[in-house]
Amino acid sequence: MSNFLIATAANDIHAIIVAQALRSLGHECFRWMTSDFPSAQRCSVSYAGGARFHIEGLDGSFTLDADRADLVFWNRRIIREHFVSAELPAADRVIAASQSKVFVQGLLPFLDRSCTCINKIYAAERAESKPFQLMMAEKAGLAIPDTVVSNDPVVIRRFVESAGGRRLAKPFSPTVWKGADGDFVSRSAIVTPNDLPEDMFLQTCPMIFQSYVEKAYEVRVTCFGDLTVAVRLDSQVFEASKVDWRAVSPTKLGVEHIEVPPAVRTACRALLDSMGLQFGCIDMIVTPDDDWVFLEINQMGQFLWVEEINPDVPMLDLFVQLLTGTTEFGDGKSKYGLRHQDFMASASAELRREQPLRAQKVGVNVVDDR
Template sequence: MPGAGQILVLAGRFDPTCDLVVNELNRRGVPVFRADMADFPLKLTLAASLHGHRWNGTLASDRRTLDLASVRSVYYRRPIRPRLPEGMSAATRKVAETEARLGFGGLLTALPCRWLPPPGKAADAEYKPLQLRVAAQTGLSVPQTLITNDPGAARDFADTVGGPLVYKPFFPVRGTVDGQSAAVYASIVQPGDLPHPDIATTAHLFQEWVPKAHEVRLTAVGTTLFAAEIHAGSEAGHIDWRSDYDSHRYQVCEPPAEVTAGVLRMLGVLGLPYGAFDFVVTPEGDWRFLEVNPSGQYGFIEQATGLPITAAICDYLEGTGP
C-alpha cells in the first residue's frame, strides 16, 4: 500500500546505480533496508514461519532488523550470490549454495509485494532468443538473426543477408587477461571471414549489420518511457557503444508511437516492470530492436540528460507510480 511499509533493496555493496535509488528514497523519508545476498548466511540471519497464508519473521544484520511482513516492495539490483564459510568441500558448498538460493531467495520471492524486477521473470528475459521472438511478436522491427554452431550455416546466412554481419555474445563477457581488464563486444564479420572453425565450439549469434544514424537507450519504468539518442564519436563506439563511453553525445528523444506500443506490449509479455531497451535508428529513421536488459544500467543516461529515471523507479517502489 502506498505510504506504508519498508522497501527492501537487494544489491551488491558497491553499486552506484543502486545508490541513486537509495539516496532518493532516503531523501523522501521512505524506510529502506539494504542487504546483499552475499552476506547470507555469515552476516545475515533469517527466521520466518508461515502463519495462514503469510510468512512472518525477520531478516537481521549486525546493525538492523527487518520485519518481513512490513516489506511493501523489493528493488532487486544484481545481488551477489551467498558467501559460505571457508573450509567447505566442493560438494558441501554446492549443496549449501542451492539451499541458500531456494530457501533464502525463495522466501523473499514469496513475500506479497511488488518487485523491480521480479527475479524469475528477469532471469527468463535474459535469454536473447526469447527477447527477439517476443520483440517481433509485439510489433518491434528485429534484424535478421541466426543462432548456430555450424560454420557453413553462418556462411550461408551471410550470403542470404548479402553483406556484413554482426557477432555478439549472448551475455556480457568480461574478465582479465594477463592482468588487464578485457571484454567481448559486438564485432563486424565480413562474408569473406566465413566459414570460421571457431564457430563450431559453441552457440554463436549473428545478425545483419544495420546502418546506423545513431542508437537509442530507451528505459522503461512501469508504463513511463525515457528515451535518449546515443551518438558515438569513434569507430569502435559506432559498432558497439559500450566499448567507448567517453566518445558519446546524448540527446533526449521521443520514440515513435509504434515503438512505444511495442515496448509496452513486450514488457507485458515478459512480465517486467522495468527494461533498458537498445535500438538502432537507421538513416531513414527506422527503429530496429537489438535487446532489452531487465536490470540494465541507467545512471549514465540520467546524468547526461537529466531524465528523471531514478524518481520513476522510486515512485514504482513506493507504489505511487504506474
C-alpha cells in the same frame, strides 16, 4: 510511508543512491545483499502465526510478514554466488554453498507472491533470454534484425555467407577477463566468412548472429511502467563506437533527450506488458531512413548514467515515482525534486565505508563496479 526491500550486489551504487533517495522521502529501505549469505547473513522463514521472512546481516535487520501490503520489492540484482567460511573442510564448503544457493533461490517465490515486485522474479528471469526478447519484440510490433542464435557451424556459416559476407556477431552478455596485456571485454563485431574460426570453436561457444543494420544513431529507451524516456547516442561519430557504442564512454557520444515515435512507444509498452515487466532499458538503432530497429532489452539495466551526463533527464526521480506508485506519475517530469548529483557523494562514501567490512566478514574483496 512505504517499506522497500532491495535485492542487490554489495558494489551497486545505483541501489545505494535509490535507497538514500527513498529514505530522504521518509520511507524505510533495506538493501539485501544475497551474496552475504551465509557467512555474514542469517535468514529465516517461519510459519508460526503466519508466514514471516527475516534477515539479519551487516546492513541491519529486516522482517516481512506475508500479508503486509505496503512492501515493495525492487528486484535489482539477485546474486547467486555464495561464500562460506574457509574454516570448513573443502567438502563441507561445497555442500554449504550448494544448500545456500537452494535456500536463497527458494525465498524468491515467497517474495514474488508476498509484495509488489519490480520486476517480478520469474518475469525478470524469463526476460534475460535473448531469443525470447526478440520473439516478443517482433510480436509487439518492433522491427528486429534477421537473426540466428546457434552453435551449429553449418547454420552459422550459411547465415554469414548469405549476407554477402557481412554479419554482426555478439555474445549473450559482455564477458570480462584478464589477459597478459590487461583486461578484456567481449563486444559486438562485424564478421565475414573468413573471420569465423574452426567448427570446434563455433560449436563450443554459442553466439548471436544478426544482419548488420546501418545506423544514423542509437537510442536508449527506458520504460518506467507506461512512461518511455529516450536519449540519443551519436555512436557513429567515433570509429570505435560505430558497431558497439559501449566501446566509447557515453559522455563522449552525447546524451540528448528525444521523443519516441508514437508507434514505437506503443510497441515498447506492449513489449513490457507481454513480458510482465514494469521496468526495462531497450537499446534500439535508428537507421539513415529513420526506421527504429530493436536490439535488446535489459529488464534491470543501468539508468542513472543518463541523468549523470544529462541532468535535464530526471531518471532518479522517475524511478522513485515508479517504485512509490505515484498517482501523478506519467508526465516524465520530476515530482519529488530528487537529483542524482545530490546523492552521489554520500552514496560513494557509504560504499567506501562498507567495502572493508564486507571484505572482512564475507571473505571476498568487493570492488566498486561503477
